């Protein structure tokens with residue numbers, strides 16, 4: 052049986068940053084395990100620009116961003132395994148892996164960092180009556196076919212859902228010569244970043260149809276068309292608003308969902324809202340010594356945030372390895388709670404002993420707000436208020452709280468949206 | 476020249492082929508689809524009915540009870556998962572209690588074992604999620620669930636292991652009667668055979684019309700379904716039927732062998748021209764929900780993963796037609812095999828073989844016949860030691876392709892190269908389930924395509940999702956100037 056100080060599961064930006072940071076903090080034996088044939092995670096198929104503005108102060112493509120961390124990993128001689136699947140992790144931090152070279156192996160780790168990322172939501176997205184023709188793709192799968200495999204998935208495209216990947220793919224397909232006819236979004240607002248709506252749709256005259264959804268698919272073997280309908284406030288299609296498009300392809304961009312089968316099996320508590328592990332301010336899960344970061348914890352829209360969060364997790368894992376008494380749930384614990392207008396908060400709890408200086412809260416709001424504030428309260432008393440000109444579910448918000456603002460109490464910390472000049 | 480040509484590779488054609496492969500005969504199966512089991516066999520309730528409901532004098536009644544009894548042995552030999560979960564026909568009011576009694580009597584006449592009427596309380600204890608209003612139920616312990624396409628694929632594979640040939644993409648367009656044989660034509664090929672067995676499902680009347688003036692017609696009667704995610708597993712423990720009516724067995728709620736839940740089917744007569752109409756429709760799905768609510772109000776439709784529809788081959792005669800044609804010697808019809816056709820398949824196969832042997836009494840046995848199908852490797856279910864051993868023998872079992880269902884490359888390659896192997900994305904999915912899990916193929920789809928192209932020397936753009944026109948990729952991207960274009 053092999054033994055490591057830290058085993059990182061997943062070689063995407065989260066896993067890479069955690070591993071590099073842990074080494075910088077002095078952790079000796081580190082192993083990164085990746086099931087794909089290369090490191091970099093989902094970034095390897097994101098060949099567009101727009102990564103790294105926060106972390107590197109420059110605009111990089113996904114693979115370029117990943118490369119910076121892969122280079123560091125190599126320079127630090129951190130071990131990694133490719134084409135290797137983690138099948139199971141146990142409460143006592145055994146990791147069972149499988150690859151074709153060495154078959155099944157069991158690895159022991161003092162600490163584990165979960166960085167498995169997320170997958171695209173599909174279920175129920177298109178439970179539309181009709182046939183089951185080919186030509187319906189998840190936007191991320193289409194991205195992989197086009198950017199990694201080098202194949203086009205269709206010529207006339209309608210996109211359902213306005214998540215970032217769908218928006219990026221609208222532009223990508225257009226540049227490849229396909230015609231993107233429309234993006235239909237059932238909500239009255241887009242789930243994507245404003246910058247992507249401007250740069251990927253507006254610049255190419257692709258209509259974004261808010262409060263619209265696909266209600267019928269034509270074609271038996273391959274998609275031949277779709278019917279798009281406007282929906283009312285209860286999201287029910289409004290009769291008489293049908294528009295038919297002739298197309299051969301439908302891309303679904305209806306959200307991402309953290310990939311936590313391994314975590315669940317190990318008995319780690321999962322937050323039903325984020326679908327990721329419940330973590331403390333050290334990114335430590337409910338099992339001591341098992342940390343988590345990146346999209347496996349909650350879906351990020353910017354990889355830069357993933358990197359920051361993962362460095363934090365790598366740092367904590369390294370410290371844990373050197374001193375196991377640093378584990379969570381020791382000193383005073385303050386729970387965080389999303390209130391009015393806020394969907395969720397990560398971390399779900401703050402361990403006072405573990406924070407130095409300040410704690411970063413990541414959250415998403417439930418609706419689109421203009422000129423609103425986020426109000427942070429401890430035991431019902433406001434300790435911080437941050438003004439925002441624009442808040443939207445598609446854009447993750449970060450609020451830093453100084454340690455000295457947090458009195459050591461058993462009270463909850465809540466965050467809510469406060470409307471300043473009325474909601475728009 | 477073949478001794479026998481079987482038209483149609485559904486569960487019936489495949490079961491017949493495997494049964495006849497016990498004899499020293501040259502047999503070919505002709506199937507118009509690009510895979511086996513792509514007709515009605517892939518879209519039905521997947522229930523091996525106990526067999527109490529068809530009239531005691533009918534052929535379908537007899538075939539059902541006999542077929543049901545044969546299932547354990549067949550599924551064991553062919554390595555097909557099958558579970559006798561039992562079924563309940565539930566009664567809500569006094570009139571229906573009488574129906575239960577008459578079903579019980581009819582079942583006894585047919586020799587269905589173990590039938591019993593349970594009280595409302597006993598039903599509630601077995602099925603806590605059913606409505607409180609249920610007064611009693613007819614319990615049939617021998618009812619089971621199976622994966623119909625896997626059974627058909629297994630039958631076909633084992634038939635081929637025993638020497639039968641399979642021609643896919645062979646749509647029979649015409650049949651000429653010649654002295655002592657038939658010439659069977661597709662658009663670009665001709666096959667000759669001494670005997671024809673017509674197992675063409677909803678098209679059995681059209682195929683028979685190629686040699687005779689049909690004395691029967693087959694109407695498509697569509698049934699639609701909801702399929703719920705495995706998260707709904709445990710909603711019901713038995714197959715739950717309402718009391719039957721003239722239209723059939725009614726809308727049932729049933730577990731599937733994979734742990735999903737099925738709700739349906741309705742029953743809708745289509746015109747004879749609608750034999751391709753396997754689409755679902757909003758109004759019928761709504762009707763299914765409303766009707767199913769009478770037996771179970773708590774069905775979690777938010778866990779719905781897909782809806783689908785199948786076509787029953789409804790014969791004008793009202794019963795299975797399994798006989799040598801009276802007009803055309805050596806032409807055997809196996810037609811009108813509606814429900815309970817799946818349940819009856821093993822018995823139907825035996826009956827067809829005995830018809831053939833009556834016509835050809837001097838048929839010799841096939842000394843090499845082996846009823847056992849090589850078991851599929853199910854990597855996810857193996858112990859660590861067994862996995863290790865498997866990977867040492869063949870390292871491709873170490874590479875996991877489908878992360879949701881933990882399916883290895885080795886299993887996919889095996890599914891391609893077995894007899895009656897898979898050639899399409901859905902074909903692979905039906906055999907080993909990659910893409911049937913939570914991500915619905917989002918991650919493994921491209922990998923499975925890559926494996927298909929490599930193993931079958933195809934181009935990526937050749938790979939189909941299902942039918943012949945269900946292409947997935949349209950061509951190469953504009954390579955080269957990618958980086959500055961984005």
Ligand SMILES: Cc1cc2nc3c(=O)[nH]c(=O)nc-3n(C[C@H](O)[C@H](O)[C@H](O)COP(=O)(O)OP(=O)(O)OC[C@H]3O[C@@H](n4cnc5c(N)ncnc54)[C@H](O)[C@@H]3O)c2cc1C
Nearest residue numbers: 061063064065085086092093137167168191345346353354
């Ligand atoms: C399709 C898609 C497109 C995106 N586009 C953009 C964009 O344009 N701009 C932007 O800023 N952000 C984008 N994002 C978000 C950003 O890329 C992610 O936030 C970031 O990649 C998350 O990093 P991660 O390391 O948490 O996850 P990932 O990058 O998904 O990495 C997780 C890694 O873990 C591996 N893994 C998972 N399970 C196992 C296991 N059991 N065993 C071994 N390895 C395993 C996976 O193979 C993967 O490599 C996109 C995300 C997706 C899904």
Ligand SMILES: Cc1cc2nc3c(=O)[nH]c(=O)nc-3n(C[C@H](O)[C@H](O)[C@H](O)COP(=O)(O)OP(=O)(O)OC[C@H]3O[C@@H](n4cnc5c(N)ncnc54)[C@H](O)[C@@H]3O)c2cc1C
Nearest residue numbers: 483485487507514515516520522647676698787816817818
């Ligand atoms: C809604 C519904 C629910 C059902 N539920 C149950 C159940 O729970 N239990 C049960 O026992 N039974 C059930 N059945 C019945 C069962 O599904 C069928 O009896 C069985 O699948 C019939 O198999 P088959 O091989 O005769 O037909 P098919 O599977 O349709 O096979 C016929 C094959 O012939 C091929 N073919 C047609 N024309 C040609 C041609 N010209 N040339 C070459 N090939 C051709 C087709 O492509 C097809 O593959 C149900 C049926 C339906 C529709």
